[in-house]
Amino acid sequence: MRRQYHFRQSDIGLLAWDVHRLVALSRELPVSHVPLSSIAELDEAYWWDAGSPPPTCRQVIEHMQLVEAADLQYPIILCPQGRVMDGMHRVAKALLQGKQEIAAVRLFELPSPDHVGVDPDDLCYDDV
Template identity: 60%
Template sequence: MRKQYHFRNSVQGLLMWDVSRLIKLAQNITVTEVALSSIEELDEEFWYDLGGAKPTCRNVLEHTALINKADLSYPIILCHEGRVMDGMHRVCKAQLIGLETINVVKFAEYIEPDHVGVNEGVKSVELTDKPKN
């Protein structure tokens, strides 16, 4: 699996969570289902809203390839507020193939980020990493 991070803006600056750590923390959480219609990120600039990669045709194609390869047998990870921390490509695939729900694990409380006040340049490098075959 390619190294992945979840980013979120805050008053403290850009926050960054290591997705590998989130997966480990979520291992014992009961899997439930949520309606895709409840996932707000479907109507947001999820991959492009923090000033990183631009939605060029090439970048959209890279995300399309990741969507096509997404494995829906793994639940997505939601923060305690119900926001997607991992699995947006799976969300898109589920929507694309016409599912109405998706499996999720949701943290009951706030998970501290791995880094606070992350430099935008670091974010750009992380998001442009190509998946390894």
């Protein structure tokens, strides 16, 4: 699978977490089911930020393909505050399927980011 990152803006620059590390850190956490209505990212710009050009139809279709391929057997990963750190394509798929909730694990502590102040284009996206 291709390396992926979770990004968040901060006062010290863009923070990036390696999703494969988040998966490893959350592997033993208890799985619960959270209501889709509690996932704030569903009503926010998520894949394309306000500063970037609007997505092309091709980019939207590519994301639709990722949503279609998402596997709901894997829980999403939430930070301690309940924000999605991994699994937004699964969230979208669950909503499209009319589900009311989704399996999730919640980190007890926010791990330190793997990268601070980086440009996403400078990160490694090789297959792991």
